[in-house]
Amino acid sequence: MAVVIAALGLLFLFGLRRGSPDRIITSNMLGQPVPAIELPVHSNLLTQYGSTFSLPADAAGRPVIINFWAEWCEPCRVEAPLLQDIWEAYGDEVLVLGVQTLDRGRQAAGRSFINEFGLTFPNVFDGDSRSGRAYGLFGVPETFFVNADGTLHEKHAGILTAELLERAVGALLN
Amino acid sequence: MFYLVLVALVAGFSLAQSEGGTTIERRVFEIAGKLRCPICVSESVAASSSQIAITMREEIQEQLEAGLSESQILAGFQASYGDWVLLEPPRRGVHLLVWLLPVAAGAAGLVLLIGFMRRWTRAAAEVPAASEAELERVREALDGDVDSE
Numbered sequence: 001m002a003v004v005i006a007a008l009g010l011l012f013l014f015g016l017r018r019g020s021p022d023r024i025i026t027s028n029m030l031g032q033p034v035p036a037i038e039l040p041v042h043s044n045l046l047t048q049y050g051s052t053f054s055l056p057a058d059a060a061g062r063p064v065i066i067n068f069w070a071e072w073c074e075p076c077r078v079e080a081p082l083l084q085d086i087w088e089a090y091g092d093e094v095l096v097l098g099v100q101t102l103d104r105g106r107q108a109a110g111r112s113f114i115n116e117f118g119l120t121f122p123n124v125f126d127g128d129s130r131s132g133r134a135y136g137l138f139g140v141p142e143t144f145f146v147n148a149d150g151t152l153h154e155k156h157a158g159i160l161t162a163e164l165l166e167r168a169v170g171a172l173l174n
Numbered sequence: 175m176f177y178l179v180l181v182a183l184v185a186g187f188s189l190a191q192s193e194g195g196t197t198i199e200r201r202v203f204e205i206a207g208k209l210r211c212p213i214c215v216s217e218s219v220a221a222s223s224s225q226i227a228i229t230m231r232e233e234i235q236e237q238l239e240a241g242l243s244e245s246q247i248l249a250g251f252q253a254s255y256g257d258w259v260l261l262e263p264p265r266r267g268v269h270l271l272v273w274l275l276p277v278a279a280g281a282a283g284l285v286l287l288i289g290f291m292r293r294w295t296r297a298a299a300e301v302p303a304a305s306e307a308e309l310e311r312v313r314e315a316l317d318g319d320v321d322s323e
Contacts, residue, residue, distance in 0.1 A: 028254065035254075129225050133254065137212065139212075
């Protein structure tokens with residue numbers, strides 16, 4: 001009887017684990033080449049980056065920090081200035097790419113978000129969320145740290161901190 | 175006659191088109207029903223109205239139209255999300271436990287039940303025989319009850 005109860009308990013725990021994406025912060029793509037991105041640049045950044053931004057082409061051999069965000073997402077508002085700081089400090093060595101996703105039809109709100117935080121790194125609009133889907137997004141914010149060779153080094157689900165970003169950038173550059 | 179043939183051809187073509195459309199939509203929802211919506215709680219991609227679920231259904235439709243099989247389409251989503259995205263766990267590795275444990279638990283329960291039933295029936299069959307003196311006491315007690323009534 002004890003064996004049966006233990007087995008059912010194990011099954012119950014397994015079921016709980018399977019249904020909790022918020023606890024899965026790794027990615028199935030770790031160490032694998034990340035999906036290519038080709039998305040329209042937000043109109044307030046056209047002069048710097050042109051109309052379309054593409055990965056891996058526009059990374060020009062640099063590691064990339066890809067940050068998926070949405071205008072309605074409060075944690076995204078907290079981490080936007082941190083990403084801008086990283087871009088200003090390491091822009092020559094590490095590309096920061098913002099991707100507005102899960103935000104169909106809200107490109108104008110995305111432009112306001114970029115202006116509000118004075119973001120100067122490239123930001124693109126994933127209108128139908130296909131890039132987010134291709135990266136295996138569970139929500140926003142999610143950040144993917146991509147090696148210079150285009151393979152996924154690390155994924156972070158949830159809000160970023162300055163310490164986490166510094167550590168991740170250090171790992172990408174080593 | 176020409177017009178009759180023309181009408182028949184147009185009707186046949188329309189019917190084929192509508193049946194094709196219905197079939198592909200049904201296949202989209204069948205496959206979407208096997209996928210877990212990544213941003214929802216306990217909802218399939220077929221049932222969810224979230225933006226990412228809509229995108230996934232559109233992708234399934236495009237891939238079906240491009241001639242991909244169900245297993246190829248599911249594998250594509252697994253590449254992004256891992257086995258987590260499948261509502262029905264794959265029958266391999268640690269996921270085998272999900273399939274085998276209920277069967278094992280059921281079998282163990284059945285064995286226990288049979289064991290208990292055998293013990294009960296054996297216990298009932300093994301009632302010790304009463305001695306002649308005990309039977310006599312019972313007879314006297316019964317006679318006494320009858321007399322007192």
